[in-house]
Amino acid sequence: MSSAASTSASSGARCVWMNPRTVRRSSARSAGSRADIVVLHMPLYRLVRTLMSYKLACQSEPCHDCWRAEQVGMPESGRWKNDGDSPRCGGVVERIVTETRQSIASGRLSLGQRLVEADITREFNVSRGPVREAFGRLAAEGLIDLVPHRGAVVRRLTRAEVAERFQIRGQLEGLAARLVAGRIAEPGYRERFLAALLPGEDAGTIHGLRRDNYRLHGAIADLAGNALMAAMIRQLWLPAAMFDLRGSLGPQHWRDSVAGHDRIAEAILAGDGAAAETLMREHLECGLQKILALPVRVFGA
Structure with missing residues:
Protein backbone atom coordinates (compact mmCIF):
# COMPACT_ATOMS: atom_id res chain seq x y z
CA MET A 1 0.00 0.00 0.00
CA SER A 2 1.31 3.46 -0.90
CA SER A 3 2.23 6.03 1.70
CA ALA A 4 -0.75 8.11 0.60
CA ALA A 5 -3.04 5.24 1.44
CA SER A 6 -1.86 5.18 5.04
CA THR A 7 -2.08 8.91 5.67
CA SER A 8 -4.33 9.86 8.59
CA ALA A 9 -7.55 11.76 8.02
CA SER A 10 -6.22 14.69 10.03
CA SER A 11 -3.33 15.35 7.63
CA GLY A 12 -5.45 17.34 5.19
CA ALA A 13 -5.22 14.75 2.44
CA ARG A 14 -7.22 15.42 -0.71
CA CYS A 15 -9.40 13.03 -2.68
CA VAL A 16 -8.62 13.29 -6.38
CA TRP A 17 -10.93 11.27 -8.61
CA MET A 18 -10.72 10.18 -12.22
CA ASN A 19 -13.05 11.33 -14.97
CA PRO A 20 -16.72 10.30 -14.70
CA ARG A 21 -17.63 7.03 -16.38
CA THR A 22 -19.17 6.37 -19.72
CA VAL A 23 -21.84 3.79 -18.93
CA ARG A 24 -21.88 0.64 -21.02
CA ARG A 25 -24.05 -2.44 -20.77
CA SER A 26 -21.09 -4.66 -19.99
CA SER A 27 -18.43 -3.32 -17.65
CA ALA A 28 -17.68 0.36 -17.14
CA ARG A 29 -14.15 1.61 -17.74
CA SER A 30 -12.36 4.75 -16.67
CA ALA A 31 -8.79 5.95 -16.79
CA GLY A 32 -6.74 8.34 -14.73
CA SER A 33 -4.83 8.48 -11.50
CA ARG A 34 -5.54 8.73 -7.82
CA ALA A 35 -3.64 10.79 -5.30
CA ASP A 36 -3.76 11.51 -1.60
CA ILE A 37 -6.32 8.80 -0.89
CA VAL A 38 -6.95 8.07 2.79
CA VAL A 39 -7.85 4.58 3.95
CA LEU A 40 -9.31 3.95 7.40
CA HIS A 41 -8.04 1.07 9.47
CA MET A 42 -9.53 -0.47 12.59
CA PRO A 43 -8.18 -3.35 14.71
CA LEU A 44 -10.41 -6.41 14.48
CA TYR A 45 -11.19 -6.51 18.21
CA ARG A 46 -12.32 -2.88 18.12
CA LEU A 47 -14.46 -3.49 15.04
CA VAL A 48 -16.20 -6.45 16.68
CA ARG A 49 -16.77 -4.50 19.89
CA THR A 50 -18.23 -1.56 17.97
CA LEU A 51 -20.51 -3.76 15.90
CA MET A 52 -21.78 -5.57 18.98
CA SER A 53 -22.72 -2.25 20.51
CA TYR A 54 -25.35 -1.82 17.82
CA LYS A 55 -27.09 -5.00 19.07
CA LEU A 56 -28.31 -5.77 15.58
CA ALA A 57 -29.19 -9.08 14.01
CA CYS A 58 -30.89 -9.99 10.79
CA GLN A 59 -33.54 -12.59 10.20
CA SER A 60 -32.40 -15.86 8.69
CA GLU A 61 -33.68 -14.90 5.23
CA PRO A 62 -31.26 -12.97 2.97
CA CYS A 63 -32.10 -9.33 2.37
CA HIS A 64 -33.18 -8.60 -1.21
CA ASP A 65 -34.37 -5.02 -0.86
CA CYS A 66 -35.51 -2.68 -3.61
CA TRP A 67 -33.63 0.52 -2.80
CA ARG A 68 -34.77 3.93 -3.92
CA ALA A 69 -33.00 7.12 -2.95
CA GLU A 70 -35.79 8.17 -0.62
CA GLN A 71 -35.68 4.77 1.10
CA VAL A 72 -31.98 4.57 1.83
CA GLY A 73 -31.36 2.70 5.04
CA ARG A 155 -30.32 13.14 16.17
CA ARG A 156 -27.66 15.44 14.77
CA LEU A 157 -24.50 13.37 14.41
CA THR A 158 -21.15 14.83 15.38
CA ARG A 159 -18.23 14.70 12.98
CA ALA A 160 -16.69 11.95 15.10
CA GLU A 161 -19.87 9.86 14.95
CA VAL A 162 -20.08 10.21 11.17
CA ALA A 163 -16.44 9.15 10.88
CA GLU A 164 -17.03 6.12 13.11
CA ARG A 165 -19.89 4.92 10.94
CA PHE A 166 -17.87 5.32 7.76
CA GLN A 167 -14.98 3.49 9.39
CA ILE A 168 -17.20 0.48 10.01
CA ARG A 169 -18.69 0.78 6.52
CA GLY A 170 -15.20 0.70 5.06
CA GLN A 171 -14.45 -2.57 6.84
CA LEU A 172 -17.75 -4.24 6.00
CA GLU A 173 -18.24 -3.02 2.44
CA GLY A 174 -14.58 -3.64 1.67
CA LEU A 175 -15.01 -7.24 2.81
CA ALA A 176 -18.21 -7.53 0.79
CA ALA A 177 -16.43 -6.34 -2.36
CA ARG A 178 -13.65 -8.88 -1.78
CA LEU A 179 -16.19 -11.70 -1.33
CA VAL A 180 -18.11 -10.78 -4.49
CA ALA A 181 -14.88 -10.68 -6.51
CA GLY A 182 -14.06 -14.14 -5.22
CA ARG A 183 -17.44 -15.47 -6.38
CA ILE A 184 -17.76 -13.57 -9.67
CA ALA A 185 -16.99 -16.69 -11.73
CA GLU A 186 -19.81 -18.68 -10.11
CA PRO A 187 -22.89 -19.28 -12.29
CA GLY A 188 -25.14 -16.23 -12.47
CA TYR A 189 -22.97 -13.96 -10.35
CA ARG A 190 -21.40 -11.94 -13.17
CA GLU A 191 -24.82 -11.39 -14.76
CA ARG A 192 -26.38 -10.26 -11.47
CA PHE A 193 -23.53 -7.87 -10.79
CA LEU A 194 -23.59 -6.42 -14.32
CA ALA A 195 -27.34 -5.83 -13.95
CA ALA A 196 -26.60 -3.58 -10.96
CA LEU A 197 -24.28 -1.49 -13.15
CA LEU A 198 -26.97 -0.62 -15.68
CA PRO A 199 -28.09 3.01 -15.31
CA GLY A 200 -31.71 3.95 -14.82
CA GLU A 201 -33.68 6.07 -17.26
CA ASP A 202 -32.85 9.23 -15.31
CA ALA A 203 -29.16 8.37 -14.90
CA GLY A 204 -28.10 11.91 -15.78
CA THR A 205 -30.00 13.47 -12.89
CA ILE A 206 -28.97 13.78 -9.26
CA HIS A 207 -31.89 11.57 -8.26
CA GLY A 208 -30.78 8.91 -10.74
CA LEU A 209 -27.17 9.05 -9.59
CA ARG A 210 -28.24 8.62 -5.97
CA ARG A 211 -30.46 5.68 -6.82
CA ASP A 212 -27.79 3.97 -8.93
CA ASN A 213 -25.25 4.56 -6.15
CA TYR A 214 -27.25 2.71 -3.52
CA ARG A 215 -28.30 0.01 -5.98
CA LEU A 216 -24.66 -0.84 -6.69
CA HIS A 217 -23.66 -0.78 -3.03
CA GLY A 218 -26.72 -2.90 -2.23
CA ALA A 219 -25.87 -5.44 -4.93
CA ILE A 220 -22.35 -5.84 -3.56
CA ALA A 221 -23.72 -6.29 -0.03
CA ASP A 222 -26.24 -8.92 -1.17
CA LEU A 223 -23.95 -10.84 -3.54
CA ALA A 224 -21.35 -11.26 -0.78
CA GLY A 225 -23.58 -14.02 0.57
CA ASN A 226 -23.72 -12.89 4.22
CA ALA A 227 -27.21 -11.70 5.17
CA LEU A 228 -26.18 -10.36 8.58
CA MET A 229 -23.37 -8.30 7.08
CA ALA A 230 -25.69 -6.97 4.35
CA ALA A 231 -28.19 -5.85 7.01
CA MET A 232 -25.46 -4.11 9.04
CA ILE A 233 -24.18 -2.35 5.92
CA ARG A 234 -27.62 -0.98 5.13
CA GLN A 235 -28.09 0.08 8.72
CA LEU A 236 -25.01 2.28 8.35
CA TRP A 237 -26.15 3.96 5.13
CA LEU A 238 -28.70 6.31 6.64
CA PRO A 239 -26.31 8.79 8.28
CA ALA A 240 -24.69 9.42 4.88
CA ALA A 241 -28.08 9.56 3.19
CA MET A 242 -29.18 12.27 5.61
CA PHE A 243 -26.55 14.51 4.01
CA ASP A 244 -27.06 13.19 0.46
CA LEU A 245 -30.81 13.67 0.29
CA ARG A 246 -30.82 17.11 1.93
CA GLY A 247 -28.83 18.50 -0.98
CA SER A 248 -25.69 19.05 1.08
CA LEU A 249 -23.58 17.18 -1.48
CA GLY A 250 -23.48 18.68 -4.96
CA PRO A 251 -23.39 17.19 -8.48
CA GLN A 252 -19.58 16.87 -8.48
CA HIS A 253 -19.79 14.51 -5.51
CA TRP A 254 -21.99 12.16 -7.52
CA ARG A 255 -19.80 12.37 -10.62
CA ASP A 256 -16.81 11.49 -8.47
CA SER A 257 -18.78 8.69 -6.87
CA VAL A 258 -19.62 6.94 -10.14
CA ALA A 259 -15.97 7.18 -11.18
CA GLY A 260 -15.07 5.37 -7.97
CA HIS A 261 -17.73 2.76 -8.73
CA ASP A 262 -16.08 2.11 -12.10
CA ARG A 263 -12.80 1.17 -10.46
CA ILE A 264 -14.50 -1.07 -7.91
CA ALA A 265 -16.57 -2.76 -10.63
CA GLU A 266 -13.54 -3.42 -12.80
CA ALA A 267 -11.70 -5.06 -9.90
CA ILE A 268 -14.71 -7.22 -9.03
CA LEU A 269 -15.26 -8.31 -12.64
CA ALA A 270 -11.57 -9.18 -12.88
CA GLY A 271 -11.88 -11.35 -9.77
CA ASP A 272 -9.29 -9.23 -7.93
CA GLY A 273 -10.58 -9.34 -4.37
CA ALA A 274 -7.69 -7.46 -2.79
CA ALA A 275 -8.02 -4.54 -5.22
CA ALA A 276 -11.82 -4.48 -4.87
CA GLU A 277 -11.53 -4.28 -1.08
CA THR A 278 -8.94 -1.50 -1.16
CA LEU A 279 -10.84 0.52 -3.77
CA MET A 280 -14.09 0.26 -1.82
CA ARG A 281 -12.40 1.55 1.33
CA GLU A 282 -10.80 4.41 -0.61
CA HIS A 283 -14.16 5.23 -2.19
CA LEU A 284 -15.90 5.46 1.18
CA GLU A 285 -13.05 7.42 2.73
CA CYS A 286 -13.28 10.06 0.03
CA GLY A 287 -17.04 10.25 0.56
CA LEU A 288 -16.42 10.76 4.27
CA GLN A 289 -13.95 13.57 3.65
CA LYS A 290 -16.52 15.42 1.54
CA ILE A 291 -19.11 15.12 4.29
CA LEU A 292 -16.65 16.27 6.95
CA ALA A 293 -15.91 19.35 4.82
CA LEU A 294 -19.54 20.50 5.13
CA PRO A 295 -20.32 23.53 7.34
CA VAL A 296 -20.14 23.07 11.10
CA ARG A 297 -23.85 23.86 11.49
CA VAL A 298 -24.92 20.53 9.91
CA PHE A 299 -23.23 18.50 12.67
CA GLY A 300 -23.99 17.97 16.32
CA ALA A 301 -21.88 19.45 19.08
Missing part, protein backbone atom coordinates in the same frame (compact mmCIF):
# COMPACT_ATOMS: atom_id res chain seq x y z
CA MET A 74 -34.94 1.49 5.31
CA PRO A 75 -35.11 -2.28 4.72
CA GLU A 76 -38.22 -3.44 2.90
CA SER A 77 -37.34 -6.98 3.92
CA GLY A 78 -35.31 -8.26 6.83
CA ARG A 79 -36.26 -7.03 10.28
CA TRP A 80 -34.11 -6.32 13.26
CA LYS A 81 -34.02 -8.67 16.18
CA ASN A 82 -35.35 -7.31 19.46
CA ASP A 83 -38.42 -5.86 17.73
CA GLY A 84 -40.66 -6.68 20.68
CA ASP A 85 -43.63 -6.52 18.32
CA SER A 86 -46.81 -8.12 19.60
CA PRO A 87 -49.35 -9.55 17.13
CA ARG A 88 -51.65 -6.66 17.98
CA CYS A 89 -49.34 -3.70 17.44
CA GLY A 90 -46.33 -5.13 15.60
CA GLY A 91 -47.49 -3.93 12.19
CA VAL A 92 -48.05 -0.35 13.24
CA VAL A 93 -44.74 -0.20 15.15
CA GLU A 94 -42.95 -1.28 11.98
CA ARG A 95 -44.85 1.32 9.98
CA ILE A 96 -44.02 4.13 12.42
CA VAL A 97 -40.34 3.15 12.37
CA THR A 98 -40.18 2.89 8.57
CA GLU A 99 -42.02 6.14 7.87
CA THR A 100 -39.94 8.02 10.45
CA ARG A 101 -36.74 6.71 8.86
CA GLN A 102 -37.97 7.93 5.48
CA SER A 103 -38.86 11.34 6.88
CA ILE A 104 -35.43 11.72 8.49
CA ALA A 105 -33.55 10.63 5.36
CA SER A 106 -35.58 12.82 3.01
CA GLY A 107 -35.30 15.92 5.18
CA ARG A 108 -39.01 16.14 6.02
CA LEU A 109 -37.87 15.89 9.63
CA SER A 110 -35.07 18.33 10.38
CA LEU A 111 -32.00 17.49 12.40
CA GLY A 112 -32.72 18.46 15.99
CA GLN A 113 -36.50 18.52 15.42
CA ARG A 114 -38.70 17.21 18.23
CA LEU A 115 -41.02 14.29 17.50
CA VAL A 116 -44.28 15.01 19.30
CA GLU A 117 -45.69 11.78 20.70
CA ALA A 118 -49.28 13.03 20.68
CA ASP A 119 -49.07 14.01 17.01
CA ILE A 120 -47.83 10.56 16.02
CA THR A 121 -50.52 8.78 18.02
CA ARG A 122 -53.14 10.79 16.13
CA GLU A 123 -51.49 10.28 12.76
CA PHE A 124 -51.34 6.50 13.13
CA ASN A 125 -54.46 6.19 15.29
CA VAL A 126 -52.67 4.21 18.00
CA SER A 127 -52.02 4.46 21.72
CA ARG A 128 -48.75 5.74 23.13
CA GLY A 129 -47.37 2.22 23.64
CA PRO A 130 -46.53 1.47 19.98
CA VAL A 131 -45.16 5.00 19.50
CA ARG A 132 -42.81 4.65 22.46
CA GLU A 133 -41.74 1.22 21.22
CA ALA A 134 -40.98 2.71 17.80
CA PHE A 135 -39.01 5.53 19.45
CA GLY A 136 -36.96 2.92 21.32
CA ARG A 137 -36.04 1.19 18.09
CA LEU A 138 -35.16 4.43 16.34
CA ALA A 139 -33.00 5.45 19.30
CA ALA A 140 -31.20 2.08 19.19
CA GLU A 141 -30.46 2.72 15.51
CA GLY A 142 -28.95 6.11 16.36
CA LEU A 143 -31.55 8.12 14.46
CA ILE A 144 -33.15 9.91 17.40
CA ASP A 145 -32.23 10.85 20.95
CA LEU A 146 -34.60 10.37 23.88
CA VAL A 147 -34.06 13.53 25.93
CA PRO A 148 -35.44 13.82 29.50
CA HIS A 149 -38.26 16.38 29.79
CA ARG A 150 -38.19 16.93 26.02
CA GLY A 151 -38.90 13.56 24.45
CA ALA A 152 -37.69 12.23 21.10
CA VAL A 153 -35.45 14.47 18.99
CA VAL A 154 -33.98 13.76 15.54
Whole structure:
Protein backbone atom coordinates (compact mmCIF):
# COMPACT_ATOMS: atom_id res chain seq x y z
CA MET A 1 0.00 0.00 0.00
CA SER A 2 1.31 3.46 -0.90
CA SER A 3 2.23 6.03 1.70
CA ALA A 4 -0.75 8.11 0.60
CA ALA A 5 -3.04 5.24 1.44
CA SER A 6 -1.86 5.18 5.04
CA THR A 7 -2.08 8.91 5.67
CA SER A 8 -4.33 9.86 8.59
CA ALA A 9 -7.55 11.76 8.02
CA SER A 10 -6.22 14.69 10.03
CA SER A 11 -3.33 15.35 7.63
CA GLY A 12 -5.45 17.34 5.19
CA ALA A 13 -5.22 14.75 2.44
CA ARG A 14 -7.22 15.42 -0.71
CA CYS A 15 -9.40 13.03 -2.68
CA VAL A 16 -8.62 13.29 -6.38
CA TRP A 17 -10.93 11.27 -8.61
CA MET A 18 -10.72 10.18 -12.22
CA ASN A 19 -13.05 11.33 -14.97
CA PRO A 20 -16.72 10.30 -14.70
CA ARG A 21 -17.63 7.03 -16.38
CA THR A 22 -19.17 6.37 -19.72
CA VAL A 23 -21.84 3.79 -18.93
CA ARG A 24 -21.88 0.64 -21.02
CA ARG A 25 -24.05 -2.44 -20.77
CA SER A 26 -21.09 -4.66 -19.99
CA SER A 27 -18.43 -3.32 -17.65
CA ALA A 28 -17.68 0.36 -17.14
CA ARG A 29 -14.15 1.61 -17.74
CA SER A 30 -12.36 4.75 -16.67
CA ALA A 31 -8.79 5.95 -16.79
CA GLY A 32 -6.74 8.34 -14.73
CA SER A 33 -4.83 8.48 -11.50
CA ARG A 34 -5.54 8.73 -7.82
CA ALA A 35 -3.64 10.79 -5.30
CA ASP A 36 -3.76 11.51 -1.60
CA ILE A 37 -6.32 8.80 -0.89
CA VAL A 38 -6.95 8.07 2.79
CA VAL A 39 -7.85 4.58 3.95
CA LEU A 40 -9.31 3.95 7.40
CA HIS A 41 -8.04 1.07 9.47
CA MET A 42 -9.53 -0.47 12.59
CA PRO A 43 -8.18 -3.35 14.71
CA LEU A 44 -10.41 -6.41 14.48
CA TYR A 45 -11.19 -6.51 18.21
CA ARG A 46 -12.32 -2.88 18.12
CA LEU A 47 -14.46 -3.49 15.04
CA VAL A 48 -16.20 -6.45 16.68
CA ARG A 49 -16.77 -4.50 19.89
CA THR A 50 -18.23 -1.56 17.97
CA LEU A 51 -20.51 -3.76 15.90
CA MET A 52 -21.78 -5.57 18.98
CA SER A 53 -22.72 -2.25 20.51
CA TYR A 54 -25.35 -1.82 17.82
CA LYS A 55 -27.09 -5.00 19.07
CA LEU A 56 -28.31 -5.77 15.58
CA ALA A 57 -29.19 -9.08 14.01
CA CYS A 58 -30.89 -9.99 10.79
CA GLN A 59 -33.54 -12.59 10.20
CA SER A 60 -32.40 -15.86 8.69
CA GLU A 61 -33.68 -14.90 5.23
CA PRO A 62 -31.26 -12.97 2.97
CA CYS A 63 -32.10 -9.33 2.37
CA HIS A 64 -33.18 -8.60 -1.21
CA ASP A 65 -34.37 -5.02 -0.86
CA CYS A 66 -35.51 -2.68 -3.61
CA TRP A 67 -33.63 0.52 -2.80
CA ARG A 68 -34.77 3.93 -3.92
CA ALA A 69 -33.00 7.12 -2.95
CA GLU A 70 -35.79 8.17 -0.62
CA GLN A 71 -35.68 4.77 1.10
CA VAL A 72 -31.98 4.57 1.83
CA GLY A 73 -31.36 2.70 5.04
CA MET A 74 -34.94 1.49 5.31
CA PRO A 75 -35.11 -2.28 4.72
CA GLU A 76 -38.22 -3.44 2.90
CA SER A 77 -37.34 -6.98 3.92
CA GLY A 78 -35.31 -8.26 6.83
CA ARG A 79 -36.26 -7.03 10.28
CA TRP A 80 -34.11 -6.32 13.26
CA LYS A 81 -34.02 -8.67 16.18
CA ASN A 82 -35.35 -7.31 19.46
CA ASP A 83 -38.42 -5.86 17.73
CA GLY A 84 -40.66 -6.68 20.68
CA ASP A 85 -43.63 -6.52 18.32
CA SER A 86 -46.81 -8.12 19.60
CA PRO A 87 -49.35 -9.55 17.13
CA ARG A 88 -51.65 -6.66 17.98
CA CYS A 89 -49.34 -3.70 17.44
CA GLY A 90 -46.33 -5.13 15.60
CA GLY A 91 -47.49 -3.93 12.19
CA VAL A 92 -48.05 -0.35 13.24
CA VAL A 93 -44.74 -0.20 15.15
CA GLU A 94 -42.95 -1.28 11.98
CA ARG A 95 -44.85 1.32 9.98
CA ILE A 96 -44.02 4.13 12.42
CA VAL A 97 -40.34 3.15 12.37
CA THR A 98 -40.18 2.89 8.57
CA GLU A 99 -42.02 6.14 7.87
CA THR A 100 -39.94 8.02 10.45
CA ARG A 101 -36.74 6.71 8.86
CA GLN A 102 -37.97 7.93 5.48
CA SER A 103 -38.86 11.34 6.88
CA ILE A 104 -35.43 11.72 8.49
CA ALA A 105 -33.55 10.63 5.36
CA SER A 106 -35.58 12.82 3.01
CA GLY A 107 -35.30 15.92 5.18
CA ARG A 108 -39.01 16.14 6.02
CA LEU A 109 -37.87 15.89 9.63
CA SER A 110 -35.07 18.33 10.38
CA LEU A 111 -32.00 17.49 12.40
CA GLY A 112 -32.72 18.46 15.99
CA GLN A 113 -36.50 18.52 15.42
CA ARG A 114 -38.70 17.21 18.23
CA LEU A 115 -41.02 14.29 17.50
CA VAL A 116 -44.28 15.01 19.30
CA GLU A 117 -45.69 11.78 20.70
CA ALA A 118 -49.28 13.03 20.68
CA ASP A 119 -49.07 14.01 17.01
CA ILE A 120 -47.83 10.56 16.02
CA THR A 121 -50.52 8.78 18.02
CA ARG A 122 -53.14 10.79 16.13
CA GLU A 123 -51.49 10.28 12.76
CA PHE A 124 -51.34 6.50 13.13
CA ASN A 125 -54.46 6.19 15.29
CA VAL A 126 -52.67 4.21 18.00
CA SER A 127 -52.02 4.46 21.72
CA ARG A 128 -48.75 5.74 23.13
CA GLY A 129 -47.37 2.22 23.64
CA PRO A 130 -46.53 1.47 19.98
CA VAL A 131 -45.16 5.00 19.50
CA ARG A 132 -42.81 4.65 22.46
CA GLU A 133 -41.74 1.22 21.22
CA ALA A 134 -40.98 2.71 17.80
CA PHE A 135 -39.01 5.53 19.45
CA GLY A 136 -36.96 2.92 21.32
CA ARG A 137 -36.04 1.19 18.09
CA LEU A 138 -35.16 4.43 16.34
CA ALA A 139 -33.00 5.45 19.30
CA ALA A 140 -31.20 2.08 19.19
CA GLU A 141 -30.46 2.72 15.51
CA GLY A 142 -28.95 6.11 16.36
CA LEU A 143 -31.55 8.12 14.46
CA ILE A 144 -33.15 9.91 17.40
CA ASP A 145 -32.23 10.85 20.95
CA LEU A 146 -34.60 10.37 23.88
CA VAL A 147 -34.06 13.53 25.93
CA PRO A 148 -35.44 13.82 29.50
CA HIS A 149 -38.26 16.38 29.79
CA ARG A 150 -38.19 16.93 26.02
CA GLY A 151 -38.90 13.56 24.45
CA ALA A 152 -37.69 12.23 21.10
CA VAL A 153 -35.45 14.47 18.99
CA VAL A 154 -33.98 13.76 15.54
CA ARG A 155 -30.32 13.14 16.17
CA ARG A 156 -27.66 15.44 14.77
CA LEU A 157 -24.50 13.37 14.41
CA THR A 158 -21.15 14.83 15.38
CA ARG A 159 -18.23 14.70 12.98
CA ALA A 160 -16.69 11.95 15.10
CA GLU A 161 -19.87 9.86 14.95
CA VAL A 162 -20.08 10.21 11.17
CA ALA A 163 -16.44 9.15 10.88
CA GLU A 164 -17.03 6.12 13.11
CA ARG A 165 -19.89 4.92 10.94
CA PHE A 166 -17.87 5.32 7.76
CA GLN A 167 -14.98 3.49 9.39
CA ILE A 168 -17.20 0.48 10.01
CA ARG A 169 -18.69 0.78 6.52
CA GLY A 170 -15.20 0.70 5.06
CA GLN A 171 -14.45 -2.57 6.84
CA LEU A 172 -17.75 -4.24 6.00
CA GLU A 173 -18.24 -3.02 2.44
CA GLY A 174 -14.58 -3.64 1.67
CA LEU A 175 -15.01 -7.24 2.81
CA ALA A 176 -18.21 -7.53 0.79
CA ALA A 177 -16.43 -6.34 -2.36
CA ARG A 178 -13.65 -8.88 -1.78
CA LEU A 179 -16.19 -11.70 -1.33
CA VAL A 180 -18.11 -10.78 -4.49
CA ALA A 181 -14.88 -10.68 -6.51
CA GLY A 182 -14.06 -14.14 -5.22
CA ARG A 183 -17.44 -15.47 -6.38
CA ILE A 184 -17.76 -13.57 -9.67
CA ALA A 185 -16.99 -16.69 -11.73
CA GLU A 186 -19.81 -18.68 -10.11
CA PRO A 187 -22.89 -19.28 -12.29
CA GLY A 188 -25.14 -16.23 -12.47
CA TYR A 189 -22.97 -13.96 -10.35
CA ARG A 190 -21.40 -11.94 -13.17
CA GLU A 191 -24.82 -11.39 -14.76
CA ARG A 192 -26.38 -10.26 -11.47
CA PHE A 193 -23.53 -7.87 -10.79
CA LEU A 194 -23.59 -6.42 -14.32
CA ALA A 195 -27.34 -5.83 -13.95
CA ALA A 196 -26.60 -3.58 -10.96
CA LEU A 197 -24.28 -1.49 -13.15
CA LEU A 198 -26.97 -0.62 -15.68
CA PRO A 199 -28.09 3.01 -15.31
CA GLY A 200 -31.71 3.95 -14.82
CA GLU A 201 -33.68 6.07 -17.26
CA ASP A 202 -32.85 9.23 -15.31
CA ALA A 203 -29.16 8.37 -14.90
CA GLY A 204 -28.10 11.91 -15.78
CA THR A 205 -30.00 13.47 -12.89
CA ILE A 206 -28.97 13.78 -9.26
CA HIS A 207 -31.89 11.57 -8.26
CA GLY A 208 -30.78 8.91 -10.74
CA LEU A 209 -27.17 9.05 -9.59
CA ARG A 210 -28.24 8.62 -5.97
CA ARG A 211 -30.46 5.68 -6.82
CA ASP A 212 -27.79 3.97 -8.93
CA ASN A 213 -25.25 4.56 -6.15
CA TYR A 214 -27.25 2.71 -3.52
CA ARG A 215 -28.30 0.01 -5.98
CA LEU A 216 -24.66 -0.84 -6.69
CA HIS A 217 -23.66 -0.78 -3.03
CA GLY A 218 -26.72 -2.90 -2.23
CA ALA A 219 -25.87 -5.44 -4.93
CA ILE A 220 -22.35 -5.84 -3.56
CA ALA A 221 -23.72 -6.29 -0.03
CA ASP A 222 -26.24 -8.92 -1.17
CA LEU A 223 -23.95 -10.84 -3.54
CA ALA A 224 -21.35 -11.26 -0.78
CA GLY A 225 -23.58 -14.02 0.57
CA ASN A 226 -23.72 -12.89 4.22
CA ALA A 227 -27.21 -11.70 5.17
CA LEU A 228 -26.18 -10.36 8.58
CA MET A 229 -23.37 -8.30 7.08
CA ALA A 230 -25.69 -6.97 4.35
CA ALA A 231 -28.19 -5.85 7.01
CA MET A 232 -25.46 -4.11 9.04
CA ILE A 233 -24.18 -2.35 5.92
CA ARG A 234 -27.62 -0.98 5.13
CA GLN A 235 -28.09 0.08 8.72
CA LEU A 236 -25.01 2.28 8.35
CA TRP A 237 -26.15 3.96 5.13
CA LEU A 238 -28.70 6.31 6.64
CA PRO A 239 -26.31 8.79 8.28
CA ALA A 240 -24.69 9.42 4.88
CA ALA A 241 -28.08 9.56 3.19
CA MET A 242 -29.18 12.27 5.61
CA PHE A 243 -26.55 14.51 4.01
CA ASP A 244 -27.06 13.19 0.46
CA LEU A 245 -30.81 13.67 0.29
CA ARG A 246 -30.82 17.11 1.93
CA GLY A 247 -28.83 18.50 -0.98
CA SER A 248 -25.69 19.05 1.08
CA LEU A 249 -23.58 17.18 -1.48
CA GLY A 250 -23.48 18.68 -4.96
CA PRO A 251 -23.39 17.19 -8.48
CA GLN A 252 -19.58 16.87 -8.48
CA HIS A 253 -19.79 14.51 -5.51
CA TRP A 254 -21.99 12.16 -7.52
CA ARG A 255 -19.80 12.37 -10.62
CA ASP A 256 -16.81 11.49 -8.47
CA SER A 257 -18.78 8.69 -6.87
CA VAL A 258 -19.62 6.94 -10.14
CA ALA A 259 -15.97 7.18 -11.18
CA GLY A 260 -15.07 5.37 -7.97
CA HIS A 261 -17.73 2.76 -8.73
CA ASP A 262 -16.08 2.11 -12.10
CA ARG A 263 -12.80 1.17 -10.46
CA ILE A 264 -14.50 -1.07 -7.91
CA ALA A 265 -16.57 -2.76 -10.63
CA GLU A 266 -13.54 -3.42 -12.80
CA ALA A 267 -11.70 -5.06 -9.90
CA ILE A 268 -14.71 -7.22 -9.03
CA LEU A 269 -15.26 -8.31 -12.64
CA ALA A 270 -11.57 -9.18 -12.88
CA GLY A 271 -11.88 -11.35 -9.77
CA ASP A 272 -9.29 -9.23 -7.93
CA GLY A 273 -10.58 -9.34 -4.37
CA ALA A 274 -7.69 -7.46 -2.79
CA ALA A 275 -8.02 -4.54 -5.22
CA ALA A 276 -11.82 -4.48 -4.87
CA GLU A 277 -11.53 -4.28 -1.08
CA THR A 278 -8.94 -1.50 -1.16
CA LEU A 279 -10.84 0.52 -3.77
CA MET A 280 -14.09 0.26 -1.82
CA ARG A 281 -12.40 1.55 1.33
CA GLU A 282 -10.80 4.41 -0.61
CA HIS A 283 -14.16 5.23 -2.19
CA LEU A 284 -15.90 5.46 1.18
CA GLU A 285 -13.05 7.42 2.73
CA CYS A 286 -13.28 10.06 0.03
CA GLY A 287 -17.04 10.25 0.56
CA LEU A 288 -16.42 10.76 4.27
CA GLN A 289 -13.95 13.57 3.65
CA LYS A 290 -16.52 15.42 1.54
CA ILE A 291 -19.11 15.12 4.29
CA LEU A 292 -16.65 16.27 6.95
CA ALA A 293 -15.91 19.35 4.82
CA LEU A 294 -19.54 20.50 5.13
CA PRO A 295 -20.32 23.53 7.34
CA VAL A 296 -20.14 23.07 11.10
CA ARG A 297 -23.85 23.86 11.49
CA VAL A 298 -24.92 20.53 9.91
CA PHE A 299 -23.23 18.50 12.67
CA GLY A 300 -23.99 17.97 16.32
CA ALA A 301 -21.88 19.45 19.08
